[in-house]
Amino acid sequence: MTLTNPHPMDHTRKVTFRVLDPGLLTTVQDLGRWGYQAFGVSPGGLMDEYAAILTNLLVQNPPDAALLEITLKGPTLRFEKAGWVALGGADCGATLDGKPVPNWSAFYGEAGSTLSLGFVREGCRAYIACRGGFDVPLVMGSRSTYLRAGLGGLQGRALREGDVLEGIGMLESPHKPGGIGNSNRDDGNSSLTVTLPLSLVPRYGSPILLRVLLGPQEDLFEPEGVEIFFSSSYRISHEADRMGYRLEGPKIKHKGKADIVSDALAKGAVQVPGHGMPIVMMADHQTTGGYPKIGTVILADQYLLAQGKPGDEVRFFPCTEEEARIAWQERRDRLALVRAYMDRCWREYA
Amino acid sequence: MKENQTVRFLRMGEACIVVEFGTTIDPEVNERVHRLARRLKEACSHSRVPPLSPTGDSFLHPETTTHGDVNLQGIRELVPTYRSLAVYFDPLVVTRTLLEERIAAFVQEMESPEPSEVLAEDRKLGQQGKTVVVPVCYGGEYGPDLEFVARHTGLSEAEVVRIHTSRTYRVYMLGFLPGFPYLGGMDERIATPRLETPRTRIPAGSVGIAGSQTGFYPLESPGGWRIIGRTPIKAFDPFSDTPFLLSPGDFVQFTYIPEGEYRKLSESGGRP
Structure with missing residues (x-):
């Protein structure tokens, strides 16, 4: 399996970064390692697929191009070789050589310049894409970092100071060095930057409202338990990571025992162990679990929780399968629209 | 439905x-x-x-x-x-x-x-599944819940170990973590419920009991199983040609090893 890069490789123009400061938890991620759940390997991959794909589209990348996922505090990277990059997700107040660069935009970084991201201003996770995607080896079909197993990404771990990251080069880049990138920086004409239209920028914050489909084990909970789940306010605890988010709030009562014979899990599934507090499965969730699942957060809303951080308020709402499907279709349509828009932006620059 | x-x-x-x-x-x-x-x-x-x-x-x-x-x-x-x-x-x-x-x-x-x-x-x-021998160091620092399992079941620790090693277990599925085997057919006499609040860190190789299930953790992980021992065997090695030690349908035989033997096997890489 290879990266579905629409352009031939160009080994002469790979963007290259040196990590001066890795940030809190910065990992290489893509759409995940699908196909090994039967062996217990989590699909993993991006926490907020929506933000990451939008960021990839800003530099005309395919959705499965690998990018950097930032958690709470961003890294400082020096361009060893020049190239186009894009920022998206949570706004980290990024600067290029000390000058602010807007979030949800693509820009050209000259060799020697330094890109620096600070703490998230809202949300939890930010993304840095480079045109072509980051070049790390495919491990079991994916470039995503699975920290628990030390798998994929950059040696199976988060970025460290001194790491060097290369992009996959692109031939016939419409931008020669000294072209659009430079005029961009020199005359400060913002109309020349590739930016995401404001109306398409996702909003993050508290409270986080999540639509849920009941099941698969809603029948193992007391009716009052289900009612409490949908009518209460929960807080994200400090045990919230790429694997799952443990929430705190009113206890959800089971009918009988809180143990079941283990069965499969999915991203968004809400497990409720004996303590009665919901745990929402995230990207690196285990493939099977032994606690009943009261419901599953719909695909279109999962990114909202991925942008949640400890202390944020979470509320669950029941929803119908048709509503979930329509929301997902709308998401896909919106991404197709953004891709068409970005293609036009890049064509005009060429 | x-x-x-x-x-x-x-x-x-x-x-x-x-x-x-x-x-x-x-x-x-x-x-x-x-x-x-x-x-x-x-x-x-x-x-x-x-x-x-x-x-x-x-x-x-x-x-x-x-x-x-x-x-x-x-x-x-x-x-x-x-x-x-x-x-x-x-x-x-x-x-x-x-x-x-x-x-x-x-x-x-x-x-x-x-x-x-x-x-x-x-x-x-x-019926053609292979039998994999998994050596385990039971109790003490490696099996912090062995004492609880003994108390819960009214058996001595030695009896729990003897019962746990007396059967061959079928690998019903792999899940939860890469290469984690769910083994069925454990003797009901040593069945013990999961922890009410899962632990946030369980070391790789830990052998546990959850209800009437038993198995071992291939990687360090959070988890709610009662931990009775630890094996030096690696159940998942992403850099091996065969990343998964076990496949569904295999059989696992646990055997008792003393601490010294555990150390020796750990140092030699953890693959039989």
């Missing part, structure tokens, strides 16, 4: 059907799960999802390969467990109702008395 003989179709979000054959640990139930998984996998003629197409209209959940049974289009991945088969699919390619009907037809065909040859073949395959 529809009944198909004894099969229930459960919903895990809009992109997953859980085909539930039962709610208990039962070799017969497990066999039906794996049989359906094999039948569907054959019919789909793919075991994994192809790379995403940059030009296709599927952004996140692409269609699976188009060769294979057209009725099963939209299926992305099959995950067999003890008692159910999770079928992950793209809800924009196929509706749940339609896919459930198609899976139900497979179940019906599979469970009809006619293809007894297939059943016999399956049974034969199921």
